[in-house]
Amino acid sequence: MTRAIKVRHVLAALVTTLLLTPPSASAEAGPLLGPFVLAPTPTWTGTWEGAASGTVPALPGATIRNVVHTSVGGSAARVRISNRLGTRPLQLGSVTVALQEPGAPRSAKAVAGSMRTATFGGVGAVTIPAGRDLVTDPVYLPIPADGNLLVSVHTPLDSGPATYHRSALQANFLAPEGNRTTEESGTAYTTGIGNWYYVTGVDVLGTSAAGSVVTLGDSITDGTGSAFSANRRWPDRLADRLKALPPPRRLGVLNAGISGNRLLLKGRGPSALDRFDADVLSRTGVRVVIVMEGINDIKGAPEETDPAVIEDAYRRLVSRAHARGIRVIGATLTPYGGHGAYTQAREAVRQEVNEVIRTSGLFDAVVDFDAVVRDPARPSRILPVYDPGDHLHFNDAGMKAMADSIDLAELAPWAP
Known part of the structure; x- marks a missing residue:
């Protein structure tokens, strides 16, 4: 590996550690991110949570489209992806954030032009160790208060038990095969599920x-x-x-x-x-x-x-x-x-x-x-x-x- 590539890897890891920790986060809850916290300017605020309630078998090769409801809005979002209850490293192929089509709470369709790819220290595909959470980089998208977001997660391989929230009381969606995270139409999401997979929190910026x-x-x-x-x-x-x-x-x-x-x-x-x-x-x-x-x-x-x-x-x-x-x-x-x-x-x-x-x-x-x-x-x-x-x-x-x-x-x- 060349010196330039090594430097890029170190910088990406440093950005993840220093910039992505929520202002009130503890080292225990976000240990992958480290204990360092930078003063937030402007302020991040929590808008949604789905607490991890247990695990279910993984869905290797599938894409899960989680529908989450905001309480307050902002100019950007960041998403907490959890492997807190998992027993093996969680491999993420891709994560996206979009706005759900208004007035269609049981639809996997995204608002045209709202799809954004989330990264982690500038990297799209990452691995989260067992027992850890990871928070995305800021995803710049106007986030409405009292609106629905689509957070789509692709897991290419079997990473062991999936951390989830059992009783979402919300229609979520599954595309059984392939990375469908960026698909706006939602047509690949042929299966409905009543759980939130991996996604346990969303913050908004500038509320x-x-x-x-x-x-x-x-x-x-x-x-x-x-x-x-x-x-x-x-x-x-x-x-x-x-x-x-x-x-x-x-x-x-x-x-x-x-x-x-x-x-x-x-x-x-x-x-x-x-x-x-x-x-x-x-x-x-x-x-x-x-x-x-x-x-x-x-x-x-x-x-x-x-x-x-x-x-x-x-x-x-x-x-x-x-x-x-x-x-x-x-x-x-x-x-x-x-x-x-x-x-x-x-x-x-x-x-x-x-x-x-x-x-x-x-x-x-x-x-x-x-x-x-x-x-x-x-x-x-x-x-x-x-x-x-x-x-x-x-x-x-x-x-x-x-x-x-x-x-x-x-x-x-x-x-x-």
Whole structure:
């Protein structure tokens, strides 16, 4: 290898290390990028997140077109590609970003002229070691708020288990053969899938937002019960409210909900305690986190019967967030009477945990989802108008009621 080629390789690696780390990223969450952070000018802000919930077999030779919904817009985007839960190096043949055809949330078609190829330190094809994330170079494209992006990923070889988000509640697409990342028409994407593969975050550059809020939770936060491909999860509804605020109070919304997630133990995805760094602290521009975790610990197997153990876990999360200057809002656990896992003993634990959330002063603020959605005649149950039928999750009306109950002033108390 000539000296000139060696120099180019070193410079490409240095650019990746120094320029691409999100401003709030930790060395643990983005170890491939290193611990160095340059002062962002202008500011990057998180606009979307899909937390890694597990792995599935790889799709070698295929192209996955992920559809992700922005909360705030900007002049450019950068995408986090994750091999965090993988066991082998992930080979990426190509990654592209485009705007989805407006008004067609179940279409793989891109807006004409919007397709952009993403690079990593100037290189298009890269390998991500197992257990790592990599963030793209800036992709210069006007990014709308409250719009859909197409993030297409081609994996030419079998790189082992694929890191994914299981319950996307969004129509995504698969082109079974070949590198179809730059195809605008979407005709090669003949298979629909309900998961996000490899893509776990999107940041935008130059937005007027003051930062981002992360919603850390389980299936209720993930959106189970809400309409498919409609972006009506309660964090989406929160983003709708925030976008109408003046810029100093506006925040991007990052949904770190995982269906089946637990606070203390591994369930679907790592526990909230274990994934807090990767899914909250490493995200870009985080100012606030809303924590709604614990119901699966109470009703799951094994079940947690001691409210003090759950309180201690909350305290540890709050301490870690405060160490990074992040405000923490606690959300009460909602009713599930009528669900197959309900018992009076578990209900007593839920009530005690909610009392801790409301009255202990542990959190910087509280949002009382329980009070909003419970049936006054039967407080252990959800109001029928909000119940999709399983007595645990929420339909679109319930999701909206939850989002509407959040005091926006508590999300940005520093703003005028």
